[in-house]
Amino acid sequence: MGKDITIYDIAKEVGLSPTTISRALNDHPAVNLKTKQRVSEVAGQMGYRTNLFASNLRRQHTHTIGVIVPRLNSPFMSTVISGMEKAATEGGYNLIISQSLETLQKEQANAKTMFDSRVDGLLVSLSYETDDLHHFEPFISRGIPVIFYDRVAEHEQCTSIVIDNLQAAYKATSHLVEQGCTNIMHITGNLKRNVYSDRLKGYKYALIDNNLPYNEQNIIVNNLSEEAGEEAAQQILKMKKLPDGLFVSNDTCAVSCVKTLKQAGISVPADVAVIGFNNDPICRVIEPNLTSVNYPGSEMGELAVKALILRLNGSTEGIASNTINLRSELIIRESSLKSKVAGKKWGQLAPK
Amino acid sequence: MGKDITIYDIAKEVGLSPTTISRALNDHPAVNLKTKQRVSEVAGQMGYRTNLFASNLRRQHTHTIGVIVPRLNSPFMSTVISGMEKAATEGGYNLIISQSLETLQKEQANAKTMFDSRVDGLLVSLSYETDDLHHFEPFISRGIPVIFYDRVAEHEQCTSIVIDNLQAAYKATSHLVEQGCTNIMHITGNLKRNVYSDRLKGYKYALIDNNLPYNEQNIIVNNLSEEAGEEAAQQILKMKKLPDGLFVSNDTCAVSCVKTLKQAGISVPADVAVIGFNNDPICRVIEPNLTSVNYPGSEMGELAVKALILRLNGSTEGIASNTINLRSELIIRESSLKSKVAGKKWGQLAPK
DNA sequence: TCAAGCAATGAAACCGATTGCATATATTTG
DNA sequence: CAAATATATGCAATCGGTTTCATTGCTTGA
Known part of the structure; x- marks a missing residue:
């Protein structure tokens, strides 16, 4: 149950300031290459791992994507999620998943939890019951992108990913x-x-x-x-x-x-x-x-995550923030x- | 894209210190009942939501459970996950899910990510390939509980949940x-x-x-x-x-x-x-x-999460930290x- | 030779909630 | 009525990175 190593510990060890350690670890251009190497070496030896809270707190983002799904245990949805997980991992994001069990009430509760968890973006497939989108307003009004997939709804600010x-x-x-x-x-x-x-x-x-x-x-x-x-x-x-x-x-x-x-x-x-x-x-x-x-469930999941990450990286381009159609076949x-x-x-x- | 409301904003509004606001919001016994009511009322009006990073940073836990699963898109596993999601939501925990795709290498990578995300506990079903448990040592040595389910391994410190x-x-x-x-x-x-x-x-x-x-x-x-x-x-x-x-x-x-x-x-x-x-x-x-x-997939998932939460709440009792057997039937x-x-x-x- | 320009680093503020300790008022007790 | 005990609140430090704004030491060109 040893204490966690912080950049301060590394700073002491290397004989530099925490500032430089932070920059070195983040590959900041203003840090000498040799310094970076030394820092990363010592960090490795000491078993350092970054504290995401501290980082998130300061940076104001979570590298986490929220997913709201009607049910997890359907062959289609689990395939979608599988695709999402793949793309998210590749992009360095975590996935938080919750299910609405086809009720509006649970969907609203899920949205609230996601909001409080400060997800960077939200991926939603709507429940049977959902007939208004109020519960997504908090996201939209704060500029947190919401992308609907499969079971979608029309919304000015939201992309939809569907088949025809x-x-x-x-x-x-x-x-x-x-x-x-x-x-x-x-x-x-x-x-x-x-x-x-x-x-x-x-x-x-x-x-x-x-x-x-x-x-x-x-x-x-x-x-x-x-x-x-x-x-x-x-x-x-x-x-x-x-x-x-x-x-x-x-x-x-x-x-x-x-x-x-x-x-x-x-x-x-x-x-x-x-x-x-x-x-x-x-x-x-x-x-x-x-x-x-x-x-194409797996593709749909991957695409949803990729589109979201693109948006998060500032590309207002690329996605005409409207509807993306996937091919299906009989x-x-x-x-x-x-x-x-x-x-x-x-x-x-x-x-x- | 309005700025977030903080307890400082509430403090200013109500005319009290941030300390008291924090305590009021957390239902601390030393705060006057009327104060609590007033604070929660104003907080509601102002659209306050707690900043989990700040809270987590200070409290040193995340209220997040990590799940590593071989594949998400199997009928059995998606049922397990569904059960986990249910129990986690009820217990106020979030779930971060990743899949090993049956390879040791991805399982190790997943474990590292979970560790860096500082999950409070880990739920694991092992990949086909896994033959040593080194990658879970960082958790165990820091006292982060690891529970295996279904595809389990013997480990002194870990509970296993299986059928016979x-x-x-x-x-x-x-x-x-x-x-x-x-x-x-x-x-x-x-x-x-x-x-x-x-x-x-x-x-x-x-x-x-x-x-x-x-x-x-x-x-x-x-x-x-x-x-x-x-x-x-x-x-x-x-x-x-x-x-x-x-x-x-x-x-x-x-x-x-x-x-x-x-x-x-x-x-x-x-x-x-x-x-x-x-x-x-x-x-x-x-x-x-x-x-x-x-x-019993859904039950297994629920049980795994419940057992974990129990452990997190300090009950070293209750679970004899060994093996839990679920009934199966032909x-x-x-x-x-x-x-x-x-x-x-x-x-x-x-x-x- | 000296000012300008650049590379590398650091001091300190900051993100927002929590908490140990101190303080101020109210209530009780002898 | 004074002392002791509750009750309610606040101050300031803390969690661990990040970032703004210096500062220092060199190199370069006129």
Whole structure:
């Protein structure tokens, strides 16, 4: 439990003032090269480590980035965080992470904690409930950059990082139409969130552009959980006329739908073609394998951190402080292939 | 971008000294109740927030917990982290998280960063490669508590939080024996890590106790990834005599094995009964559903943080500063049920 | 030879909260 | 009523780097 070494201790040892030690350690140009070398050598020997509080206190920044996320334990979000951690470490920043558990109240509490912790910048993906952005005002009014990712909101001062959800949904829906679907349902999440409302729009426009009727009865809004998927499937099974296509806004829910439908004797994709969203690992486990939209989580996380660090380093340039779009892509698998793969599928189901 | 309010500003406003403001804000007993109320009222109005650097600098602690984890984006680990975040927030602590990506080198770098960030305590799950604990010495020698969870190591000064891997593996293997398996293989991870070596032991002892031969040829050690699972399955398919049981140390790998075996025309569980580990969501998606060991990730995370906070608050009691064991349980599903469920299974595969 | 210019270093203030010790007033006790 | 004890508050030092503004000693050019 030895005492910590400070620059004063080093100063005494080397026979210089703390000022010079500080400068030497920070590679200040006005310090003689030999002095720097000697200082860094002695510092190493003595086991010196800088006291970040003292430094932060004086410099008024923390080298810490705050992250507020709806849930940590989803395949997508943990991948995003993983990317963030990577970029943050590379850039010499620490990450403080908290989850809103999809409630506005916790999101506000988290924002407050982040504010008190004086993070240099904030990375936010909004909860289901969030419908105003007051709790981020303290940051914005003090010039602390806030960047939204994935679940974003419009704000004058904030950058958003997203995929083109509308386009992705448009492509997914169009693909179902190409497969011959004419009665396509859509299951999605809370429409307050851009990701879900944009996907709904993409779905809708694709129908309209293909001269198919858009019908509100064909929309189910739920929380996209496993249970919700089961319920949605039950609801679908009760319909007079079954849909022949189903576009679901995440994979967890889509998979749970498929399972329930299969148990009820419905064949996927022959009776109902299904597409999910996120391209989680389960897509390649469910039978039939699930067509899904590949979502670049890790890149999104990295990009968010990099964009933030760029801003913190003063580059008002570089990022037009607006919206950054990432590419996504439709990964086509059996679950949506009505025509050609029917044979293949039966072949698989009867291995002998 | 207004300047921050300090206790000096409040002092001026209320007409008291900064000392009293500080004490009032910290609910110090020597301050008059009315004064406290007035101070907290004015502080609220002025939008005061405490400067944690100044406070930390003076108090010499950070209210921050460091977490080093092999990977963030695994279902199990993200669940653990989720539990940690919950407990930390409740206890008024922040979490700084970094990942070692299974390399010793990154783990050491992470430890250094955590040390420089002066975390109050450290929560660690070891990387595959780690074989010495030098990089944690700086913490230990300064009395900063280090707690290992899941992937732990023996250390005089450190608490470990684990499940009884030996027992869990013993039960899993015994279950396979009960199902009539006599030639059981085991796929597991790097044996440096307790979780894998203990599971191997459990497997071994179960065989011995059931008078079955233990054979090193029946052990495959890999990194338990999806690809590794496929390779392992290929390797198994080339064997002269196929095993009739397979116990895999995680679900990702187990599922990938099952997929590959099925593609090769092997029936699970009829030909090979399979058990995984972790009880990830995919267990209930793969066909047949995978028997697995349920691993209380969220609880483990919560417990780790709570134990740490207890230690930080001086309770040398409470935790016998040794090993804490969590309960795990074998969740039996179709993939391991040779006998009774064969009929049920065929019923499912031929829905019509 | 001397003023100007530069390189290297230091003294002291500062960041904002905390705390040991001292002080001033109020209350109690003998 | 004086002494003893509480009660409430303030002074000033402290935590450990950072930074502004000198200062010192040399080199350089006229």
